[in-house]
Amino acid sequence: MAAESKQVAVIGLGRFGMALCHELNQHGAEVLAIDINEDLVRKAADHVTQAIVADCSVEDTVSELKLDDYDIAMVAIGDNVNASILTTLILKESGVKQVWVKAKDRYHAKILHKIGADRVVMPETEMGQRIARIMLDTRIFHYLELGSGLAIAEVVVLTTMMGNPLSAHPCCQGQHTHLLA
Ligand code: ATP
Numbered sequence: 001m002a003a004e005s006k007q008v009a010v011i012g013l014g015r016f017g018m019a020l021c022h023e024l025n026q027h028g029a030e031v032l033a034i035d036i037n038e039d040l041v042r043k044a045a046d047h048v049t050q051a052i053v054a055d056c057s058v059e060d061t062v063s064e065l066k067l068d069d070y071d072i073a074m075v076a077i078g079d080n081v082n083a084s085i086l087t088t089l090i091l092k093e094s095g096v097k098q099v100w101v102k103a104k105d106r107y108h109a110k111i112l113h114k115i116g117a118d119r120v121v122m123p124e125t126e127m128g129q130r131i132a133r134i135m136l137d138t139r140i141f142h143y144l145e146l147g148s149g150l151a152i153a154e155v156v157v158l159t160t161m162m163g164n165p166l167s168a169h170p171c172c173q174g175q176h177t178h179l180l181a
Contacts, residue, residue, distance in 0.1 A: 005030075006024075006029045006030065006071050006072070007029070007030045007032070007069065007070045007071050007072075008024050008029050008030070008031050008032070008070060008071065008072045008073070008074065009031075009032040009034065009065075009067050009070045009072070009073040009074070009096075010024070010031060010032070010033050010034065010048075010073075010074045010076060011034045011035070011056045011073065011074065011075050011076060011077065011087060012034075012035060012075065012076035012077040012078070012102075013033055013034075013035040013037070013040040013041065013043070013044050013076070014040075014076060014077075014078060016076050016078070016102055016123055017033070017035070017074070017076030017102075018040070018043070018044060020074060020076065021033050021044055021047055021048050022047050025047050025048055025049075030049045031047075031048040031049050031050075032048065032049060032050045032051075032052065032065075032067075032070065033045075033047075033048040033050070033051040033052070034051075034052050034053075034054050034056060034065070035053065035054075036053065036054070036055050037053075038053050041053045052065070056075075056083075056087045056090070056091070057082075057083045057086040057087045057090065058090075059090050059094075062087075062090050062091060062094050063094055067091060067094060067096050068094050068095040068096050068097070070096060070097070071097055071098060072096075072097070072098040072099075072100055073091050073096045073098070073099050073100070074100045074101070074102070075087050075088050075091065075099065075100070075101040075102065075117075076102045077102070078102055078104050079104070081104060081108055084101065084102075084103075084104075084108070084112075085108075085111055085112070085115065088101050088112055088115055088116075088117050089115050089116075092115065092116045092117075098118045098119070099116070099117055099118050099119075100117070100118060100119040100120075100121065101117045101119070101120050101121070102120075102121050102122070102123060103120050103121070103122050104122075105122075106122075109122060126145055129145060130143050130144065130145065133153075139155050139156040139158070140153050140154070140155050141154040141155070141156075142154040
């Protein structure tokens with residue numbers, strides 16, 4: 001599905017949620033931004049399709065917002081673990097197609113998986129891993145972990161790699177590699 005036709009609800013407008021809204025909007029997605037904090041909702045309003053003040057840990061609020069019409073709902077509530085868990089549970093029960101959740105730590109992540117979160121992200125941990133890979137390997141420009149042992153890397157192609165399968169190169173040994181471009 002093209003980004004332009006995706007409908008995404010972002011719940012929680014901290015630094016992560018706000019950055020996500022901006023990026024999704026720039027790529028043409030239809031974005032609904034939600035927070036209990038009026039100032040943050042006002043701040044997001046210029047960069048999204050719709051911005052609403054609402055508490056998504058309340059069942060009736062979630063059904064009023066018809067979030068089950070959206071392709072993905074991102075729960076970007078970090079500090080308040082209770083609100084994050086409750087919101088995830090309500091979204092799953094209300095039939096939202098894909099519920100993605102930001103986790104504070106691995107215990108939080110474990111609970112989220114158990115209650116059915118479709119994808120759990122730990123931005124600080126994932127970004128730390130990405131930066132370390134890029135720091136240690138000057139041949140890597142970008143590195144993106146996709147989960148389930150998959151990653152996309154933008155690398156310098158060495159002359160020794162020309163004409164050989166990627167899997168033959170020492171840096172790719174033990175990895176399943178596919179060349180995208
Ligand atoms: P950052 O992304 O800046 O690191 P964080 O992970 O620490 O932030 P919080 O500071 O907890 O996350 O921010 C998440 C946002 O979620 C806050 O703006 C908060 O007002 C909002 N929020 C908390 N509970 C709810 C809720 N039940 N419904 C909607 N929004 C909520």
